[in-house]
Amino acid sequence: MKKSGLPMMSSIINNRKTEDCKSMRKYINLDKLVVGREAALPDVLDAREQRQEIQQVLISQHHLPVISFTLNIVGPIKVFPLAEKTFEEGIRLIETQLLAWKIPIREARQLRSHTGNEAFWAIDGDCRHVKEILCLLEDSLAFGRLFDIDVIQTDGRKISRSELGFAKRKCLICNQEAFVCSRARTHGVKELLEQECLLMSEYFAEQQAKKLASLSMQALLYEVSVTPKPGLVDRNNTGAHQDMDIFTFEASAVSLNHFFEKFARCGMENSDEPFSRIFARLRSLGIQAEQAMMKATGNVNTHKGLIFSMAIMNGSLGYLYANDIPYSPDQLLAINRQLVADVLEDFRNVRVENARTNGERLYALYGMKGVRGEALSGYDTVLNTALPVLKRCLDSGASINDAGVMALLQIMACSEDTNIVNRSSYQEMKEIQNQIKVKLANPSTDCQELLSYSETLDQDFIRRNISPGGSADLLALAYFIYLYEQSLLD
Numbered sequence: 001m002k003k004s005g006l007p008m009m010s011s012i013i014n015n016r017k018t019e020d021c022k023s024m025r026k027y028i029n030l031d032k033l034v035v036g037r038e039a040a041l042p043d044v045l046d047a048r049e050q051r052q053e054i055q056q057v058l059i060s061q062h063h064l065p066v067i068s069f070t071l072n073i074v075g076p077i078k079v080f081p082l083a084e085k086t087f088e089e090g091i092r093l094i095e096t097q098l099l100a101w102k103i104p105i106r107e108a109r110q111l112r113s114h115t116g117n118e119a120f121w122a123i124d125g126d127c128r129h130v131k132e133i134l135c136l137l138e139d140s141l142a143f144g145r146l147f148d149i150d151v152i153q154t155d156g157r158k159i160s161r162s163e164l165g166f167a168k169r170k171c172l173i174c175n176q177e178a179f180v181c182s183r184a185r186t187h188g189v190k191e192l193l194e195q196e197c198l199l200m201s202e203y204f205a206e207q208q209a210k211k212l213a214s215l216s217m218q219a220l221l222y223e224v225s226v227t228p229k230p231g232l233v234d235r236n237n238t239g240a241h242q243d244m245d246i247f248t249f250e251a252s253a254v255s256l257n258h259f260f261e262k263f264a265r266c267g268m269e270n271s272d273e274p275f276s277r278i279f280a281r282l283r284s285l286g287i288q289a290e291q292a293m294m295k296a297t298g299n300v301n302t303h304k305g306l307i308f309s310m311a312i313m314n315g316s317l318g319y320l321y322a323n324d325i326p327y328s329p330d331q332l333l334a335i336n337r338q339l340v341a342d343v344l345e346d347f348r349n350v351r352v353e354n355a356r357t358n359g360e361r362l363y364a365l366y367g368m369k370g371v372r373g374e375a376l377s378g379y380d381t382v383l384n385t386a387l388p389v390l391k392r393c394l395d396s397g398a399s400i401n402d403a404g405v406m407a408l409l410q411i412m413a414c415s416e417d418t419n420i421v422n423r424s425s426y427q428e429m430k431e432i433q434n435q436i437k438v439k440l441a442n443p444s445t446d447c448q449e450l451l452s453y454s455e456t457l458d459q460d461f462i463r464r465n466i467s468p469g470g471s472a473d474l475l476a477l478a479y480f481i482y483l484y485e486q487s488l489l490d
Contacts, residue, residue, distance in 0.1 A: 030190070033197050037114040038076035047115035054109060054120055059154055062106050062122040065130065068150040069094060069119040074192045078116040086200045087117045090147055097133050098123065127151055131159040135166045143199040145172060172196065205268055208321050211487060212314050213261035219480035220253040220303065223472055226404035228454045230412070231461030232472050239458065240423065240467040244300050252303050255296035256310075259289035263311045267318025275338045278319070282311040282339075305371045306473040312336055312375055313477060317484070327488065329387065329481070333378035340375040347372075358422050366426050370418040371470065379477060381415045386478035393447070394482075402447055405454050407478055411471045413437045419469035428466075 039047075051068065058066045069090060073083055091110075098105060103125035111118040123130060131151040138144035151159045162168060171181040172195045181187060224246055227234040238245045262285050270278050289307045294300075316335040320327055347363050355361040362368040374381060386407045393403035413436040420429040439445060439453055461467065 030194055030197060033082050033201075034075070034077050034080050034193065036077045036080040039078050039115040040076075043115050047113060047118075050111070051118055054111065054118075055152055056156070058107060058109070058120055058122045059152065059156070063154060064106060064122045064124055065127045065154060066152045067094065067121040067123060067130065067134070068152060069121075070116055070148045072146050072148050073116065073196060075189045079114055082197060082200050084117065085204065086143060086146065087119075089203075091119050093137060093141075094119075094121075094134065094149065097137050098125075098130075101125075101129075101133055103130060127153050127159050128164065131161075132164050135161055135164060139166070141203065143203045145169065146196055146199060172199070205265070205321070209261045209264040209268065209318065212264040212317055212484070213257050215483045215487065216260035216310055216314060216480055217253050217257045218483055219476045220256070220306070221250065222400065222404065222479045223476035224249040224253075226401055226408065226475070228405065228451070228458045229408060229472065230454055230457035231467040232458075232469070234458075236458070237462070240462050240465045244297070244302060248297050248300055249302050251296045252293050252300075255292045256289055256303065256307065259285060259292065259307070260310060260314055263314035264318040264321075267315035267320075268322040271319050271322040276342055278315060279312075279339045279342075282315045286311045303473075305470060306476055308371055309375065309379070309473055309477055310480070312339055313379070313480060315339060327484075329383040332481070333380065333383050336375065336378040340372070343372045343375055344369065359418060362418050362421055362426075366421075368416055368418055368421065368426075370416075371473070374415070374470075374474065379474075381411060382474050382477045382481065385414055386411050386474055387481055390478050390482050398447060402451060404475060404479065405451055406447065408468075408471060408475045409436055409440060409450060409454060411474045411478075412468055413440055415471055415474060417468045417470040419467055419471075423466045424464065432466075 051070075055066050055068055058064075071078075071083060071087055071090070095105070098121070103123050105121050105123055107122040109120045111120075134149045134151065138147050138149065141147075153159065169178040170176065171178045171187070172192055173187045174181065176186075224233055225235055227236050229239065231240040233239050233241055233244055233246055233249060235246060263282060266281050266285060267278065270281055286307050289311070290304055293303055293307065313332075313336070316332055316339060317327070319325075319335055319339075320331060325331060347360065347369075350360045350364050352361060352364040355364050359370050359372075362370065369376065389410045390403050390407040393406045394400065398406070413433055416433075417429060420432065439450070445453075
């Protein structure tokens, strides 16, 4: 019976991902990536003999099949940082598959050498089944074409792809059979090595962008779930809003997930461009994200301001990743500022009489810059006020919910929220700020009292139809950066 169409489908996926790799050429530097000790031919031949010896030792000791894993890296340098990272990811992926299929590992070994890293597993499972799931793993990943995974029976024979109905391995460049191109030496070492590095780099860039998107959505869901929040949608009520509830926010967050990934990729793939051009690209994506949000919520504006801010944050983190700049709050703040250096051009020549939006009117009246001002500061309120409060509360044992309430109150005390002014007045906003500052400054006020205070404020804001939406956005950003920092520790 003929196998399913999986190999054909995986070929389509791999072809598409190979095309995607072209976008990585902007920030791939082969000379910097491939740095390490060269492996001479005698060393490579010795390594091959040692590999076969380890395979035979494992088979004889356990009387079980053995998996042998290496990377197909062309050229004299077999081990360099990107290749090592790929090797480690390959080990993780293989062991994840074995665990998922409940295939016991009786022994695992690794061999680290300049001739190429190698991993071995003695496994208690059917050879053909194991080979099949590992072929499917290879075919599901573009950089899986760099994996050399052999499954060796107890008699020493390797199970081939072709005997299980899988297509032969394809050339990295022209997608013809790899054996044919290799025999004819159709492609040079440099060309092949560049493509290998592109495949590896693209995989990890995609992983990074997807991680940032996932953390972004998680932050949005955390923010809307924090309770009690003054005048805002939470798990208790809809605050000072009649047109939205917690489900509206959840639908909005899900609709934006794909765009968060696009924001990160924009920062990565255009990191060689001027910051003003990157920002323009992010804004274009942001407009598309707003449309998706409106469609998901039935034309209710749940996250318009936050889309703007998340575009900047994700774009900046993507930029840091592409340029191999280590993350720190100060580095992120600096990139944020450079991205939006010209953002106040939006307010050029704006006066009260020609203001077209509430934001322009408040800028003309009071010089309030709103979300643009926060961005222009590099999101200083988030990184140097809300984030430290959030981390301090969590470190002291507070729940993720209660820490969010504490951080929100701190944000409201120090950030001029245009949403509050739109629903009340500039003077009332200042009075609210001062009231919260007094409460926070009292050393005898504990967390439980502040939670009760936030609940009292909630009822007051609902009665007065006040909603600090801008502050809620900054809380979501604080959650996002906190979650990102935690991910770096994993």
